[in-house]
Amino acid sequence: MTMDEIINYCLSKPGAYIDFPFGSIPICVKVQKRLFAQMYPHKDDCKITLNCDRMTGEFYRNSYPDTVVRGYHCPRNLQPYFNTIHLNGMVSGDELKAMIDHSYSTVVRKLPKKLQKELELEGDNMTDITLELPTIEHESMANQFKDEFFENNERVINGSALFDQMDYKKWFDNNERNRNPATVSNDWVAASTFFAVRKSDNKIIGMIDVRHNLNNKFLADYGGHIGYAVRPSERRKGYATSMLKMALEYAKSLSLNRVMLGCYADNIASIKTIVKCGGKLTESKQYVDGKQMNVYWIEVK
Numbered sequence: 001m002t003m004d005e006i007i008n009y010c011l012s013k014p015g016a017y018i019d020f021p022f023g024s025i026p027i028c029v030k031v032q033k034r035l036f037a038q039m040y041p042h043k044d045d046c047k048i049t050l051n052c053d054r055m056t057g058e059f060y061r062n063s064y065p066d067t068v069v070r071g072y073h074c075p076r077n078l079q080p081y082f083n084t085i086h087l088n089g090m091v092s093g094d095e096l097k098a099m100i101d102h103s104y105s106t107v108v109r110k111l112p113k114k115l116q117k118e119l120e121l122e123g124d125n126m127t128d129i130t131l132e133l134p135t136i137e138h139e140s141m142a143n144q145f146k147d148e149f150f151e152n153n154e155r156v157i158n159g160s161a162l163f164d165q166m167d168y169k170k171w172f173d174n175n176e177r178n179r180n181p182a183t184v185s186n187d188w189v190a191a192s193t194f195f196a197v198r199k200s201d202n203k204i205i206g207m208i209d210v211r212h213n214l215n216n217k218f219l220a221d222y223g224g225h226i227g228y229a230v231r232p233s234e235r236r237k238g239y240a241t242s243m244l245k246m247a248l249e250y251a252k253s254l255s256l257n258r259v260m261l262g263c264y265a266d267n268i269a270s271i272k273t274i275v276k277c278g279g280k281l282t283e284s285k286q287y288v289d290g291k292q293m294n295v296y297w298i299e300v301k
Contacts, residue, residue: 001093003041006048009097010037011245013104014119014238017276032115036107037100046087048096049073050103054080060099064090118238129205129239131194131246134175138195138204139168145195145204145231152232159209159227161193181212189216192250196230196243205239206230208247212254222287224260224295225251240273248277252300259300265292274298 001009010016010029016036019028026038026049038049049071052060060068060083067090071082085091085099108116134142146164149157157164161178163171177183181190189211196206208228214220226247230240251259263270265284271294279296287293 001087001096003039003046003087005093006037006087006096006100007039010100010104011278013100015241015276016104018278031104031107031119032111034107034111036103047084048087049082049084050099051106052081052083052099052102053106056102057081057083060085067091128200129196129198129242129246131208131243131250132197133179134172134193134195136169136172139172141202141204142168142195145207148231148233149229154232157207158229159193160207160229161191161209163207187216189213189219194247194250196239196246204231205234206243208243210247210250210254212256214260222262222293222295224262225256226259226261235269240269241276244273244277248298248300256300259298261296261298262287262293263296265294 007018007027007029011018013031013036015031016029017031019030021028025042026040028035029037029039036051040047040049057070057080061070064085066086067088068083068085070079070084072084074082083099085096087096091099108119111119132138142163146157146160149155149164155164161171161175166174174185175193178185178188179190179192184190190213191209191211193207193209195204196208197203198205206229208226211219211223211225214225216223219225226244228240228243228247230243248259261274261279263274264287265271274296278298280298281294282297283295284292285295
């Protein structure tokens with residue numbers, strides 16, 4: 001596995017996010033503020049440190065002598081509970097994933113039961129939704145989705161590509177044109193807008209818009225590559241994180257190496273979602289309405 005593949009696998013875990021508490025290296029992945037993976041992408045000695053219980057740690061060290069060693073950076077009394085794996089090709093990708101799984105589980109088992117339940121729910125949500133391009137058949141469900149925002153006194157639906165301002169058929173035609181670089185409106189950029197649909201009941205949970213480039217002043221200054229919204233009744237369930245992770249995979253297919261997102265500085269829920277997905281704060285400034293906003297960039301290479 002490459003370092004990027006390892007990081008992406010760690011981030012696929014419910015609640016996982018990147019942090020840099022010790023500088024640019026190690027690259028740390030946490031869940032509920034607790035470390036479960038530390039990556040050291042040194043050119044001549046690429047390695048990862050993972051949590052483990054005493055017996056499992058010893059098993060891996062005996063199975064891969066000199067490749068899997070006690071956590072070299074840990075205090076002596078904690079070393080039996082951390083393994084450092086040198087990424088020299090001796091440990092297969094599947095075995096490394098199993099070690100990461102064990103590390104994540106070791107950390108999560110020590111969390112309060114309430115937090116464990118929330119992560120379990122988020123994990124269920126990550127596999128229960130899919131991103132779907134709009135079709136005519138979505139009209140009824142999409143209108144119900146929009147009505148819920150309006151009934152909640154929310155007149156703007158972020159990431160909806162102006163669905164909050166048009167009836168469905170007009171919006172659908174406009175959306176089809178704007179997805180094609182050859183027919184996109186002169187004042188916008190090519191973009192792909194998706195419904196996030198829950199598989200279990202076909203309910204539209206959210207919308208997310210992926211702009212193919214930032215060749216537009218508003219997007220370059222404020223809007224960024226990705227905008228999204230989750231319907232009011234389905235918030236705080238982990239759906240936003242799942243949607244954004246899937247959108248980042250789509251962005252990768254567009255050959256984007258990094259993407260920009262913007263959100264209000266007081267939108268704590270959105271900030272947490274962006275940071276969980278690897279977002280780094282690069283700027284804080286006033287939005288066009290005078291409110292303070294943050295700009296984040298996420299590496300997707």
